[in-house]
Amino acid sequence: MAVLRAIVEDYVATSEPVGSRSLAERHGLGVSPATVRNDMAALEDAGYIAQPHTSAGRVPTDAGYRLFVDRLSAAKPLSGAEKRAIASLLEGAVDLDDIVDRTVRALATLTHQVALVQYPSLVRSQVRHVELIAMEPSRMLVVVIAESGRVTQRVVATPTSLSDDDVARLRARLIALAVGQRFGQIADELIGLEQEFAPEVRDAIGDVVAAVVEMLAGQSEERVVLAGASHLAESAIDFTGTIRPILEAIEEQVVMLKLLGELAEDSGEVSVRIGSEHTHSGLAETSLVAAGYGAGREVVAHLGVLGPTRMDYPSSIAAVRAVARYLSRILSG
Amino acid sequence: MAVLRAIVEDYVATSEPVGSRSLAERHGLGVSPATVRNDMAALEDAGYIAQPHTSAGRVPTDAGYRLFVDRLSAAKPLSGAEKRAIASLLEGAVDLDDIVDRTVRALATLTHQVALVQYPSLVRSQVRHVELIAMEPSRMLVVVIAESGRVTQRVVATPTSLSDDDVARLRARLIALAVGQRFGQIADELIGLEQEFAPEVRDAIGDVVAAVVEMLAGQSEERVVLAGASHLAESAIDFTGTIRPILEAIEEQVVMLKLLGELAEDSGEVSVRIGSEHTHSGLAETSLVAAGYGAGREVVAHLGVLGPTRMDYPSSIAAVRAVARYLSRILSG
DNA sequence: ACTGGCACTCTTGGTGTTCGAGTGCCAGAT
DNA sequence: ATCTGGCACTCGAACACCAAGAGTGCCAGT
Numbered sequence: 001m002a003v004l005r006a007i008v009e010d011y012v013a014t015s016e017p018v019g020s021r022s023l024a025e026r027h028g029l030g031v032s033p034a035t036v037r038n039d040m041a042a043l044e045d046a047g048y049i050a051q052p053h054t055s056a057g058r059v060p061t062d063a064g065y066r067l068f069v070d071r072l073s074a075a076k077p078l079s080g081a082e083k084r085a086i087a088s089l090l091e092g093a094v095d096l097d098d099i100v101d102r103t104v105r106a107l108a109t110l111t112h113q114v115a116l117v118q119y120p121s122l123v124r125s126q127v128r129h130v131e132l133i134a135m136e137p138s139r140m141l142v143v144v145i146a147e148s149g150r151v152t153q154r155v156v157a158t159p160t161s162l163s164d165d166d167v168a169r170l171r172a173r174l175i176a177l178a179v180g181q182r183f184g185q186i187a188d189e190l191i192g193l194e195q196e197f198a199p200e201v202r203d204a205i206g207d208v209v210a211a212v213v214e215m216l217a218g219q220s221e222e223r224v225v226l227a228g229a230s231h232l233a234e235s236a237i238d239f240t241g242t243i244r245p246i247l248e249a250i251e252e253q254v255v256m257l258k259l260l261g262e263l264a265e266d267s268g269e270v271s272v273r274i275g276s277e278h279t280h281s282g283l284a285e286t287s288l289v290a291a292g293y294g295a296g297r298e299v300v301a302h303l304g305v306l307g308p309t310r311m312d313y314p315s316s317i318a319a320v321r322a323v324a325r326y327l328s329r330i331l332s333g
Numbered sequence: 334m335a336v337l338r339a340i341v342e343d344y345v346a347t348s349e350p351v352g353s354r355s356l357a358e359r360h361g362l363g364v365s366p367a368t369v370r371n372d373m374a375a376l377e378d379a380g381y382i383a384q385p386h387t388s389a390g391r392v393p394t395d396a397g398y399r400l401f402v403d404r405l406s407a408a409k410p411l412s413g414a415e416k417r418a419i420a421s422l423l424e425g426a427v428d429l430d431d432i433v434d435r436t437v438r439a440l441a442t443l444t445h446q447v448a449l450v451q452y453p454s455l456v457r458s459q460v461r462h463v464e465l466i467a468m469e470p471s472r473m474l475v476v477v478i479a480e481s482g483r484v485t486q487r488v489v490a491t492p493t494s495l496s497d498d499d500v501a502r503l504r505a506r507l508i509a510l511a512v513g514q515r516f517g518q519i520a521d522e523l524i525g526l527e528q529e530f531a532p533e534v535r536d537a538i539g540d541v542v543a544a545v546v547e548m549l550a551g552q553s554e555e556r557v558v559l560a561g562a563s564h565l566a567e568s569a570i571d572f573t574g575t576i577r578p579i580l581e582a583i584e585e586q587v588v589m590l591k592l593l594g595e596l597a598e599d600s601g602e603v604s605v606r607i608g609s610e611h612t613h614s615g616l617a618e619t620s621l622v623a624a625g626y627g628a629g630r631e632v633v634a635h636l637g638v639l640g641p642t643r644m645d646y647p648s649s650i651a652a653v654r655a656v657a658r659y660l661s662r663i664l665s666g
Numbered sequence: 667a668c669t670g671g672c673a674c675t676c677t678t679g680g681t682g683t684t685c686g687a688g689t690g691c692c693a694g695a696t
Numbered sequence: 697a698t699c700t701g702g703c704a705c706t707c708g709a710a711c712a713c714c715a716a717g718a719g720t721g722c723c724a725g726t
Contacts, residue, residue, distance in 0.1 A: 053706095054708095
């Protein structure tokens with residue numbers, strides 16, 4: 001439907017209901033307003049567009065955006081300037097935190113929307129190293145380093161003290177059993193490990209092992225960082241009420257994690273969730289454009305942008321795809 | 334000035350310019366509106382209040398709020414329910430991240446404003462432990478644990494490999510020199526440490542030591558977490574334009590760190606920065622109520638709330654003070 | 667030093683009224 | 697069959713206008 005596409009494009013550009021006359025003029029479709037009106041009536045019957053009130057122009061509905069996005073054959077490619085912008089914004093990152101931070105900022109400035117980047121999930125990652133540090137005889141610092149470079153640590157208080165010897169032995173066993181394994185599988189590997197130790201330290205050993213498993217279980221440590229929340233203020237006109245529920249939603253880690261978690265797992269490809277398709281009611285007037293990224297071929301986490309349903313989908317999709325690929329390449333190399 | 338106080342209280346409650354009649358009635362000061370008008374004229378000449386337009390009520394100026402806050406003798410004590418709320422919100426935190434997270438949320442829900450909590454600053458903190466982990470012969474994970482429980486880590490790639498022996502010796506020396514010291518003083522202690530080692534590994538040792546110093550210099554790792562940004566949407570009426578500049582400001586770590594850093598060092602006491610007193614122009618219509626907190630007697634970092642200049646200062650001050658004390662107690666114990 | 671009164675000033679809110687963009691529909695042209 | 701031009705109709709946005717009310721400053725009187 002050329003008309004639907006024209007309506008969406010016009011509405012995105014002007015943010016005002018688009019009428020038949022201006023539409024026929026602005027887009028060079030060589031037909032008269034009356035013809036456009038007929039098409040519009042059909043589109044309205046089908047539920048793809050709606051008018052805010054009688055005798056006003058038409059506005060795309062969520063269904064209309066959905067059709068528009070699905071029919072979108074070729075995503076607008078990024079301009080050279082944009083590619084260079086991505087490259088220069090991500091250049092020179094020193095560690096994982098820095099990479100994620102730069103990525104989310106790049107995405108926000110590129111799209112002028114709220115950008116989200118999920119930290120590489122631990123579940124699918126591999127362990128590079130495990131370290132135990134006895135800070136005091138009964139206080140142990142446990143450090144786990146993922147293949148992706150992410151480091152997590154926790155202090156464990158043990159019921160009984162552990163000798164240096166015990167600690168060294170436990171460290172060696174943990175390294176032997178865990179390094180190279182997937183985070184998700186390690187719980188099984190470590191079962192019964194405390195049985196290898198003397199009965200009087202088993203409780204303490206068990207606690208430490210449990211801490212490792214818990215850290216690896218990892219869900220509790222999943223994180224989303226975001227940037228560009230201020231762009232919401234700019235888009236405030238697109239929302240009926242206040243932007244409050246949206247600010248509330250993006251501030252809640254769990255909500256954002258759920259949002260990204262619900263996405264399809266198709267690596268590399270961009271998926272879009274529009275307005276009422278969201279499960280969270282506060283986001284009913286927003287759309288999410290997101291993609292998976294990962295080191296190597298596998299999707300490790302997601303990133304995306306959140307904006308008003310009246311957003312520039314082709315550009316957003318292109319930007320998200322480009323950034324996701326760029327990030328994947330950085331993590332692989 | 335009883336009249337100024339009454340004006341501020343009324344304006345905070347209603348968010349509308351307050352006139353002489355309603356003021357004389359609502360607050361039981363037994364004088365007539367005409368008398369109040371005289372006082373108001375004096376206050377206006379002195380610059381403490383202003384009228385948005387002729388024949389409208391008066392609104393406090395920044396100077397007016399300032400005087401109000403300074404003359405505020407007794408901060409309103411928290412209700413028992415609020416104290417219990419703080420306690421229950423902070424109960425059961427497992428590590429430093431969790432404590433900070435809970436604190437900032439508690440402050441936000443308590444005050445209905447944007448809450449800020451700075452991570453305990455490393456500069457003033459003491460070192461509890463330093464650990465080196467050779468992940469590969471020429472890749473070293475450096476971990477520093479502060480007295481406050483905060484852990485920072487970094488991976489250092491060294492130009493030459495280090496033997497296990499070198500690593501062990503370096504670890505021992507670092508622990509000997511650094512543990513118990515102030516972060517700010519450690520750079521001096523570690524000068525020339527690499528000279529104790531064989532010439533062929535001096536470069537590598539120097540790199541590791543430099544990394545430790547850099548981590549301790551710490552500015553780069555200072556962090557502020559915030560919560561309750563959505564409350565800004567609620568206060569939107571209090572801002573002349575959009576809330577955009579404010580959202581932008583609070584999203585920038587450096588701006589927030591500067592903001593908290595500029596505060597007076599008086600431990601335990603609450604300081605207030607009002608509207609135009611801010612150096613950052615985006616915050617010209619906001620006020621910050623902040624206090625230091627720390628383990629023991631010393632101020633380690635700051636926390637506070639940011640809201641419209643038209644905020645309930647007595648309540649905010651009380652809440653900030655209470656939370657700062659509570660947090661200090663947790664960190665000390 | 668406080669009070670009551672009075673004239674004056676503005677904002678606010680309600681009511682028409684007009685203007686224009688936009689619609690639906692129908693008869694005619696292609 | 698499909699598109700087009702024309703026409704009557706609708707309804708929100710913009711504007712002017714008016715009345716009400718809240719608030720002020722000032723002055724004379726207690």
